[in-house]
Amino acid sequence: MSNINGLRKNSLGLFSLVFFVVAAASPLTGVIGGLPVAIFTGNGGGVPAVYIMACIILMLFSVGYIAMSRYVNDAGAFYTYISKGLGENWGASASVLALIAYLSIQIAIISMLGFFSQEFLAQHLALHIPWWALSMLFTIIAWIFGIKRVEVGGKLLGVLMIAEVAIVLLTDVSLLIKKPGPLNFSSFDPAVFSHGNLGIAFIFCIASFIGFESTAIYAEECRDPHKTVPRATLCALLMITVFFGFTSWSLVQAYSFDQIVEIARKDPGNFIFDITREYVGQWAVETMSVLLITSLFAAALAFHNNISRYIFSISRDGLIWKELCQTHPANGTPHKASHAHSVILLLLLMGMGGTNMDPLVQIFAFGSAIATLSILILQVGVSAAVIRFFRRVGKHNHSAWQVLWAPMGALITMSVTIIMAINNLQLLTGGGDAKLVEFIPWFLVVCAGAGYLLSARRKMHAVKSK
Numbered sequence: 001m002s003n004i005n006g007l008r009k010n011s012l013g014l015f016s017l018v019f020f021v022v023a024a025a026s027p028l029t030g031v032i033g034g035l036p037v038a039i040f041t042g043n044g045g046g047v048p049a050v051y052i053m054a055c056i057i058l059m060l061f062s063v064g065y066i067a068m069s070r071y072v073n074d075a076g077a078f079y080t081y082i083s084k085g086l087g088e089n090w091g092a093s094a095s096v097l098a099l100i101a102y103l104s105i106q107i108a109i110i111s112m113l114g115f116f117s118q119e120f121l122a123q124h125l126a127l128h129i130p131w132w133a134l135s136m137l138f139t140i141i142a143w144i145f146g147i148k149r150v151e152v153g154g155k156l157l158g159v160l161m162i163a164e165v166a167i168v169l170l171t172d173v174s175l176l177i178k179k180p181g182p183l184n185f186s187s188f189d190p191a192v193f194s195h196g197n198l199g200i201a202f203i204f205c206i207a208s209f210i211g212f213e214s215t216a217i218y219a220e221e222c223r224d225p226h227k228t229v230p231r232a233t234l235c236a237l238l239m240i241t242v243f244f245g246f247t248s249w250s251l252v253q254a255y256s257f258d259q260i261v262e263i264a265r266k267d268p269g270n271f272i273f274d275i276t277r278e279y280v281g282q283w284a285v286e287t288m289s290v291l292l293i294t295s296l297f298a299a300a301l302a303f304h305n306n307i308s309r310y311i312f313s314i315s316r317d318g319l320i321w322k323e324l325c326q327t328h329p330a331n332g333t334p335h336k337a338s339h340a341h342s343v344i345l346l347l348l349l350m351g352m353g354g355t356n357m358d359p360l361v362q363i364f365a366f367g368s369a370i371a372t373l374s375i376l377i378l379q380v381g382v383s384a385a386v387i388r389f390f391r392r393v394g395k396h397n398h399s400a401w402q403v404l405w406a407p408m409g410a411l412i413t414m415s416v417t418i419i420m421a422i423n424n425l426q427l428l429t430g431g432g433d434a435k436l437v438e439f440i441p442w443f444l445v446v447c448a449g450a451g452y453l454l455s456a457r458r459k460m461h462a463v464k465s466k
Contacts, residue, residue, distance in 0.1 A: 014228050014235070015158065017218055021236035023157040024211025024306070026109070026299035027243055028164035028292055033112075034204055035248055036268035041427060042201025045186070045257035046193030048249035054206040055241035057413045061213075061379055062237060064386035064407035066230040067398045069216060071389070077216040078378045079314060085385025092455030093448040094381055095314045100447055101374035102310065103341070105210060106303040107348060108367025110135045110142075111359040113296035114349075120289060132353025136346055138297055142304040143342040147328060147335045160298040164291045165243060167284060171272075172250035174279040179253050187249055192257065199420040200427055206417060207372045208244055211302065212236045213379070217309045221332075251275060304338070311337035319455065369421075369428040370440055376418045377444065383411035 038047050065081070072080050078098050083091025114135030121127040121134075145156065176183065186192050215232040222228040254275045255263055264271050277285050312334035315324035328335040357363055390396060390403035421428065425437045 013223055014232055016155070017215055017222060017228060017232040018235050018239070019158040019161055020218065020302050020305065021212055021215055021232065022239055023161050023298040024214060024302035025208060025236075025240050026295050027161070027240070028168060028288070028295040029109075029112070029299065030208040030244065031168055031247055031251075032269075032272045032288075032292060034208055035244075035251070036264040036271040038201050038204035039252070039271075040261050040265035040268065041197060042204060043193055043196035043198050044261045045184075045252045046189075046195055046198075047201055047205070048187040048245050048252065049193035050198070050201045050205045051208070051241060051245040051248060054202060054209060055237065055245075057206070057410065057417070058209055058212065058237055060406050060413065061383060061410035062233055063402050064383060064410065065213065065216075066233060067402040068386050068389060069219070069229050069233075070226050071393075072216065072219065077214065077219075077310070077313075078382055079310065081216070081382045081389075082378075082385045083317075085387075085389035086381070088459065089452045089455045090381065090385075092319055093451040094378055095310070095319060096447045096451035097374045097378055097444065098310055099307070099314075100444065101371045101378065102303055102307045103345075104367040104374070105371035106300065106307060106345065108364040108371065109296055109299050109303065110139055110345070110349070111352070111363040111367070113138050113293065113300055115359040116289075116296065117293055120293060130353060131359050132349050135349050135353075135359075138300060139342060139345050139349065142297070142301045143338060145301055146304045146308055146338040146342070147333055148331055157298050157302060160291075160294045164295040164298075167288050167291055168243075168247055170284065171276045171280055171288075172247050175250055175254055175275065178279050184253055184257075186257070187252060196261075197424075200424045203372065203417065203421050203424060203428065205244070206376075207368065209237070209240055210371060210375055211299075211306070212240060213375075214302075214306050217306050254279075304342075307341050308334045308338040311341060318458070365429045366436070366440075369425060369437075370444070372428070373418065373421050373425075373440065374444060376414055376421060377448075380411055380414045380418065383407040383414065387411075 035047065038050070039045075043050065068081060068085070072084065079091050079095040082094040111131070114131035114133075117134045117138075118129060118131040121129060212233065215229050215236065219225040219229050222232075251272065252260055254260075267274075273285050273288065276288055311320070312325050312327070314320055315322060315337065324337045324340055325334070326336045327333060352359075352363060384407075386407040387404055390398065396403070422441055425440060429437050429440075
């Protein structure tokens with residue numbers, strides 16, 4: 001028999017939690033898919049410095065996020081932070097945006113996973129299976145793992161993450177060793193990293209960090225969450241920064257800065273594969289092709305768990321159907337929430353496949369753009385919530401830097417990033433339908449407003465019924 005007492009306690013340690021977060025960032029996918037686009041649409045050889053800039057801004061955000069984590073022990077993460085700081089109505093808006101963000105990135109990732117699996121099977125086994133059918137298969141596999149004990153998924157994600165990071169680092173080190181001539185450090189020269197479209201490069205780079213904030217989602221399942229969640233947040237942020245910063249700097253050594261933009265623009269899909277083939281060998285390219293699929297699956301599994309816990313949390317708080325907050329009697333996982341969003345995802349994939357939507361040009365591009373913009377808005381909301389929460393608390397042991405100046409800095413810089421993202425949505429969505437692209441910000445405003453109004457209406461009814 002299911003219960004609603006909560007998730008299984010003391011299931012995750014620091015390393016398992018970090019694996020969940022870094023797997024969601026999908027390092028190999030970011031390198032193969034995102035990095036070449038950031039190079040030729042952004043600031044070329046100056047991309048490594050932009051990853052560091054993104055890290056600094058997210059560090060500002062993390063200061064207040066971590067300070068408030070001592071007062072939050074709930075699977076709702078963004079939603080719970082904003083509810084505690086700005087009130088239940090704004091929290092309801094946040095819950096809708098968070099679900100849209102994670103569902104959008106989940107659909108984007110699972111569609112991309114189906115596409116690359118389709119290509120791999122056709123090339124190596126002469127099997128021609130529709131991408132959407134493969135995406136549905138992977139959704140079912142993630143569904144099964146999502147119901148099992150959370151530490152099972154953590155161990156699997158750890159193995160997959162180590163493998164994908166290892167193959168990229170092998171390429172990086174081989175290139176640095178075999179590259180003729182001295183190493184080029186001008187990526188960090190202000191004249192270089194400020195060249196080109198710095199704004200669009202920054203958006204692509206900061207998108208590589210999506211999911212790092214999800215440590216708080218697992219607070220109820222961690223051992224000693226008040227220590228584990230802050231440490232895991234910082235560890236994940238630093239690991240993602242070091243990986244993408246070092247990898248991007250290593251890869252731009254392969255060509256002169258005058259050539260790299262044109263080479264990346266000419267064939268972005270094979271940019272990393274060509275470098276790997278030259279400096280490591282064809283076997284590494286084949287291995288990387290397989291690990292790209294496992295990387296996408298690891299990200300899909302990580303976001304599956306995130307979504308299940310978000311649905312569980314908002315259901316437990318009475319914002320949606322109460323049945324969805326029931327947990328598995330043996331595993332302590334939110335299995336009802338997992339069932340609900342897995343079925344929804346399968347129906348969406350079936351519909352997308354039936355209408356012949358392109359998994360990369362349409363689904364992945366739009367899904368990742370919606371998710372990136374939603375997460376940025378939520379981070380602004382959390383920064384505001386931190387400031388408001390500690391002003392209301394009064395006495396506490398945190399410094400003004402932790403509860404005011406750092407969150408304020410994050411709020412300002414994230415707001416600027418949102419403006420840049422909206423101004424470059426056409427590019428972020430791969431040049432998709434202009435009218436649909438323009439509708440994305442308004443769609444998010446309408447969804448957030450609907451969440452606010454539903455919460456306000458619920459409170460009004462609760463007052464009248466007393």
